[in-house]
Amino acid sequence: MNNSSCINSTQGHQNTTSSINMGFSSFLIWCIAFAIVDITVVITNVLAILVFYSNKCLLRKRHNQFLILLAISDIMVGLIVIPLYIYQLISWWLNGYQVQRNNVFEAFTAMDILSGFASIFTLAVIAADRVYAIVFPFYHKVPPKGVYPSMMASVWVLSGLLVAYYFLARVDILPKEAFIYLLLFSILFSLLVICISYLLVWARVKCFKITHGLKGAPFRERRLAELVFLITVIFVCTWLPFHVLNFIFHFCKSPTCQPSSVSIVYFSKLLHYSNSFLNPVVYCYRNSEFRRCLKRLIHNVTSQSKPVLSDRGERRKSRLRERRLLLERQDALRRILVKESRV
DSSP: OOSHHHHHHHHTTTTTOGGGSOOHHHHHHHHHHHHHHHHHHHHHHHHHHHHHHHOHHHHHSHHHHHHHHHHHHHHHIIIIIHHHHHHHHHHHHHTTSOOOOSHHHHHHHHHHHHHHHHHHHHHHHHHHHHHHHHHSHHHHHSOOTTHHHHHHHHHHHHHHHHHHHHHHHHTTSSOSHHHHHHHHHHHHHHHHHHHHHHHHHHHHHHHHHHHHTOSSOOHHHHHHHHHHHHHHHHHHHHHHHHHHHHHHHHHOOSGGGSOSOTHHHHHHHHHHHHHHHHHHHHHTTTOHHHHHHHHHHHHHHHHHTOHHHHHHHHHHHHHHHHHHHHHHHHHHHHHHHHHHHHO
16 A cells, blocks of 8 residues: 555645655655665565575474565565655655656555555464464364465455456546545454454463463463564554554545645655564564574575685694694604514
8 A cells, every 4th residue: 555645635735734845855864764674674584585495394384384475575565665665755756746647656556555465464364373273273283285375375366356456446447435445444354363363362371371270371372472462563553554644634635634744654654664574573583493594594604605714724724634644654654663673
């Protein structure tokens, strides 16, 4: 979801609201901030995928396939969406925040919807899957054939349908007003799934404590409860501000709904994109096995990046060993010759 509705809402009032425009230095700072987020998104998610594919044990676990899917959608955000958004920022700033609906804008909007909702649908699927694993562990170990591929395919199908609806609404084939309600339903439904997942995990932990009379729930269940709670908090803090802002601008036509500064829109969008590098941090780097594989991968890369020093050290040690062996052989030969001379 892009910020065109927010920008469009400000166009009719930019003459009366002088603070909507910003200086070059402020605009440059926002571009640098988005560029930093972009680089961080790409690095963290590429590292996550490399770690998964460098360890067969991690790759074999079914729930990690969702994490790879999430990393792919977040990489799309870093490689395509954010660079196009920075391009759009430059275009809006040069044209006085007039939205230029060209091919670049349409491509940005389509990729923003596709990658953004693929990410949010994957978050909902991950939350539901982990709750299913802890509530019904025996059924989760042997799922019906084709369930996981179908779940992963549904993420992209649903996201693609949203993109298709957007283009059909642009050419007046489908009602435009229904599109904003469809986006609102998708976000609220995903948030509802994540929140219900946290409640179920919390209820499962409390039930285990009461049934078994223990002071603390098992470590795995407590970690899962903490993880799902952290997911919920991060999702609310990063996704909701911009979308709430967008929905307010759409449903409230009064000038009082307009922002006092376009920086509010930029900040909410920056939070929105920041979710793409927080995802691997939450899901992957909190996993102890993943951290061990990551350290091993970094160690292998850094050790190969210094071949000259390592080769010199190995050659020096090899020469010392050969010299030591040669001296030992010479000493042994001398002793043999001395014994033979005495005889």
